Structures are given as structure tokens and as C-alpha cells.
Amino acid sequence: MSLRSPLSRVSGLGTAKDGVSHWWSQRVTSVALVLLGLWFVVSLLRMPTLSHELVLAWIAGPVNAVLLLLLIGTLVYHSQLGVQVVVEDYVHHHGLKIATMLLLTFAHVVVAALAAFAVLRIAFGGGA
């Protein structure tokens, strides 16, 4: 059963102009973050100390490095989807809304790139 109008069905879009993809992406990243988030918390607690040597050794492990990259990517994407809804709800001026989202999107991409580079540098042994 579909609740969508014939027009939205034919164009694949709803009143939100991008269909249900935003809603679905938020759910998919949520499920991923439950798993990745719990993995990260348990990993932190399982480390004997958070000294530099131990943290580097932990990040450099192949499985840890990949899961950490996935965690960062998913967190940033989920955050971007979340703040987008908040901005759409509270920023009413169209121009200001676009400017705010542009700024937040840039910030999210920069944060993701910095974090990914840090993990990769440690994983490939380029770090200190």
C-alpha cells in the first residue's frame, strides 16, 4: 500500500522534494551507529589506559582503523542529516536557510576529512 499521490509516485518525490531518501538514510545510519557506537564505547573501556602508545596501537589495528573510519563517516552523515532538519524547522528565511546549510555541510565535510586523515596516518604508520 502506498500513501503517495499519483504525481509524487510518478516523479518519485514527495512534498519534501527529495522523497523518503532523507528519512531512510537517517534510519540506516541510526542502526549502524547503534552498533558502531557501542563498539567504540566498549573499545574505550577495554583499553588499559588511554596513553599515546596504546591509542596509536589500537587505531593502527586493521579492523579498528576500518571500523573507526566507518564510525566517523556514519557519524558525520547522520549529524548532517540531523542538523538539516533542525535548520529547516527553525530558519525560515530562504536565503539564510541555504547559507546556513552550505556552511554546515562544509563544516561536516572538513570534520570528516580531518578525522579520516588522522586515522589513516596512524594506520599507515605516518604518524609520530
Added chain:
Amino acid sequence: MDSTSTRRRPLSPFLTVYRWQYTMSLSILHRVTGCALSVGLLLLVYWLIAAASGAAAYETARHFFVHPLVRVLLIGFSFAFFYHLLNGVRHMTWDTGHGLERKAARLSGWIVFLGAIATTALFWILLLRDHGGAA
């Protein structure tokens, strides 16, 4: 004399006509903790960059993270994390069509709120015990 535009017309329900219920606070808290975690992401990234930048940078970061005010901030972020996680599961249960009845929704609200406080406390107890307070 009543024109269409001045006559009191029925309104569909919106925020200001609802009597306040604590489940509404929980709903808003989901959004507040979500925004807080977007900011908290910056601290996680700072920690990773510091680790990748060398021993001196990591030492600076460690000093920053053990500062009492930052510690309070981190406890706040960890509560936001656990609350958003638990309440997110609650929201996704609703998405499947379950637990929407008033009684069930109120009960799950309490479980999520108290559960978030309990997991936050447990997390810090384990962290500080295992890492000797220098975490």
C-alpha cells in the same frame, strides 16, 4: 458582518495548544542531545588529530581533556550520547508501529531517561576505575 478572514476558524493542533506533558520534554531532549553530539564530534576529531600529530600534541590534548570543566563537558556529552542512542532505539521501535500507546510510550520514556543516566554513570565508573582517573 463576519467575513471569512476574521471569523474564528478551527485550527489543527500545534505545539502551543497542547498541555505540556513530560513525553514532550523527552522528544525535545532527543533533538537537543543530537545537536550537542554534532558539536561533541569536534572533540572526538580533536582527539584523533592530536594522536596523529605526535606525542607533544597528544600530551596537550590529554591536559585539555582532564581539565575539570572539560571533564564536566565530557560527562554531558556522554549522557547526550547514551540518551540519543537509547531514545533513537525507542523512535525506531515506533517506526515499526509498536509501543505507540500512551502507557507504553510513557514507560519507554522513563526507561530511556533513567537508562541513559545509569549507563552514563556506569561508563564513567568503569573508565575512571580502569584508567586510574587519567583517562
